[in-house]
Amino acid sequence: MNDFFLILSVGMCVLVLFCLYRGTFGPGVLNRAAGISAIGTKTLIILLLMGVIYDRIDMFIDISIAYALLNFIGTVVLAKYIETTGEA
Template identity: 45%
Template sequence: MTPFFLGMSILLLLGVFTALYRAFRGPNILDRVLTVSLIGTNTLVALILISYIYEYCFLDVALAYALLSFISIVVMARYIESKGKF
């Protein structure tokens, strides 16, 4: 099972690097908001993966992180909508 977890970790890291590339090369603010959401999702999956590997109870932390990530994306979207420019 260890090669599977190593492969998944490499894929998550690759996803974070592609998201960071899109954040730096993105032409507008919506690309950066999408990048924050993608990195938050990858972090959530990494927490769940670590919880499964080490048999610790990080699932409550992952749930709280998912809630905070969702709220931050909603707040950013509301702010962008109120400014009217992107």
């Protein structure tokens, strides 16, 4: 079962690479923000998978909750900045 989770997390890391392509080369801030928020969700899942692999999921889950709560704030603040200045 551990090997399965390990392969799965490596596969998710490869997906993070594709999102990172959109994050670095994507034209404009908005595309980058979309890519980065996708990376945030995948990061949360990879953290939990690592917790299962290390067999200490009760510790890793706190970091996941923190990400789930805080990832939202960054996106909202960025959206509000773009909206107030009016330049995309």
